[in-house]
Amino acid sequence: MDSKRLRIAMQKSGRLSQDSQELLKSCGFKINLREDRLIAHVENMPIDILRVRDDDIPGLVMDKVVDLGIVGENVLEETMLERQSQGLATAFKKLKDLDYGGCRLSLAIPREQEWTGVAALQGKKIATTYPHLLKRFLAEQGVTFKPVLLTGSVEVAPRAGLADAICDLVSSGATLEANGLKEVQVIYRSKATLIQADTELYPEKQKLVDRLLPRLEGMLQARESKYIMLHAPKDKLAEITALLPGAENPTVMPLASDTTHVAMHVVATETLFWETMEKLKALGASSILVLPIEKMMM
Ligand code: ATP
Ligand code: MG
Numbered sequence: 473m474d475s476k477r478l479r480i481a482m483q484k485s486g487r488l489s490q491d492s493q494e495l496l497k498s499c500g501f502k503i504n505l506r507e508d509r510l511i512a513h514v515e516n517m518p519i520d521i522l523r524v525r526d527d528d529i530p531g532l533v534m535d536k537v538v539d540l541g542i543v544g545e546n547v548l549e550e551t552m553l554e555r556q557s558q559g560l561a562t563a564f565k566k567l568k569d570l571d572y573g574g575c576r577l578s579l580a581i582p583r584e585q586e587w588t589g590v591a592a593l594q595g596k597k598i599a600t601t602y603p604h605l606l607k608r609f610l611a612e613q614g615v616t617f618k619p620v621l622l623t624g625s626v627e628v629a630p631r632a633g634l635a636d637a638i639c640d641l642v643s644s645g646a647t648l649e650a651n652g653l654k655e656v657q658v659i660y661r662s663k664a665t666l667i668q669a670d671t672e673l674y675p676e677k678q679k680l681v682d683r684l685l686p687r688l689e690g691m692l693q694a695r696e697s698k699y700i701m702l703h704a705p706k707d708k709l710a711e712i713t714a715l716l717p718g719a720e721n722p723t724v725m726p727l728a729s730d731t732t733h734v735a736m737h738v739v740a741t742e743t744l745f746w747e748t749m750e751k752l753k754a755l756g757a758s759s760i761l762v763l764p765i766e767k768m769m770m
Contacts, residue, residue, distance in 0.1 A: 477518045478677045481532045481541040484510075484523035488664050491572040492542045496521070498767075499687040517680065531555070533564050536669040539677060544573050546602065546641065546662035553604035563670035567685065571692055573664030575643045577602055580653040582630050587656045590615055593637060599629035600639035602660075609659040627651040690769045698740050699763040703733045705756040712755055717742045733758075739765070 482492045497503060502515040505523070512521040522538055529543040530551035552562045579598070581587060590613045599620040600606050610617055620635045627647055629635040639659065642648060648655055666688070673681065700719070704712045713722055718741030725735045744752075744762050752760055 476674060476676055477520050478540065478673075478680050479520050479522055479538040481522040481524055481529045481538040481543075483526040483529070483542070486526060488526060488542065488544065488573050489523075491570075491664070495542075495570065495572075495688070495691065498691050499684060518676070519680070527551070530564070530667070533667050533669050534561050536671050539669055539673060540567070540681070541667050542570070542664060543667065544575070544662050545665050546575070546577055546605070546660060548665065548667065549660070549662075550602045550605050553608060557604070565668040565670055567666045567668050567681075568688055568692070570664040570666060571695060573662070575641045575662055576658045577605060577639060577660040577662065578642045578655045579606075579637055579639050579657040579659060580627075580642075580648050580655050581637045583652050583654045587654075590657060593617055596636040597634070598637045598639055599626050599635035601626060602639060605660050606639045627653060686769060690767055693770070694765040694768045696742060697765050697768065698743050699765050700736075700738050700740050700744060700761065701763070702736050702752065702757045702760040703727065703730075704736050705733055708755045708757075709734070709736070712736065712752060712757055713738075715748055715751055715755075716740050717744075739768075 480496075483489045493503065493505065501517065501519065503512055503521060504515060505512050505521075510523060512523065513519075514521065522532070524532070526543055526547050529541040530548045532538045533541040534551075534555065555562045579590070579593070590610060593610065594615050595617065597618045597620050598606065599622050601621070601623050603619040603621060606617070606619065620629060622629060622634075626638050626640040628651060629638055631652065638653065641662075642655055645655055668681070672678075700716060702712075709724065713719060713736075716722070716738050719738035722736045722738040725737070727733055727735055744760075749760055749762075
């Protein structure tokens with residue numbers, strides 16, 4: 473592999489793949505991802521995308537085999553604890569928290585059982601893919617347990633008689649529900665994150681990272697921002713501005729044939745809820761438009 477090309481590891485196929493690909497594409501990457509390829513070349517930049525299992529990504533970054541990686545914080549933190557216990561390198565730099573891959577690592581028990589608190593798990597068998605995160609959490613509560621290590625189908629463990637409880641990732645809770653389990657305690661909240669190897673990059677690579685980061689930040693910021701346009705009575709400008717999220721400095725322009733009203737344009741840090749739009753209207757605002765923003769650079 474050409475050492476001058478920036479190497480980014482991301483999940484080959486799974487819950488983070490689609491969003492990660494779209495994010496990189498929106499940052500201007502032209503990627504031709506062929507299903508069977510381990511490495512994909514970015515056509516218009518000196519970047520290689522390494523497509524691996526998500527479990528391998530933190531290690532690749534910590535071993536400095538790749539320069540950047542996109543991975544869930546749950547996997548990152550678990551790998552860190554595991555490598556610490558093995559005396560392996562665990563250093564990395566966090567570049568940016570991303571806005572997808574949200575989930576929580578939770579304890580769940582059979583639905584019909586009464587939950588009296590984590591103390592009741594003392595000495596119990598708990599099936600999980602995340603033994604280190606679970607151990608850290610329960611140790612803080614003074615609870616010891618017997619880990620049953622499973623890398624898949626964790627939710628069937630209690631029914632199969634393999635464990636008394638499970639500790640698994642949850643987003644909607646539908647999988648737990650379908651397996652007769654109930655979520656009783658969140659132990660870790662996670663999102664996808666972009667990390668970098670803890671080493672000095674070649675200047676060419678560093679320049680590329682320095683260019684990519686503002687694009688990424690711009691994309692993430694654009695996704696959570698809205699462009700808001702409205703007509704406002706001149707005497708209500710302050711009250712109207714106060715209702716717009718994160719808009720200290722609206723652009724105010726005269727209207728062609730109405731001297732009592734002005735046009736206001738603002739970039740708001742979040743969307744406008746119907747309730748806020750109704751309040752704006754009650755203050756005399758009209759023609760209220762909320763538009764998505766595709767890209768931004770501040
Ligand atoms: P791989 O084959 O890459 O090892 P996997 O089966 O371990 O894949 P996925 O199920 O694709 O992993 O999940 C990848 C990551 O997506 C998780 O580690 C977590 O950070 C995030 N995620 C978001 N929502 C959920 C969810 N409901 N269940 C599991 N993971 C979720
Ligand atoms: Mg995995």
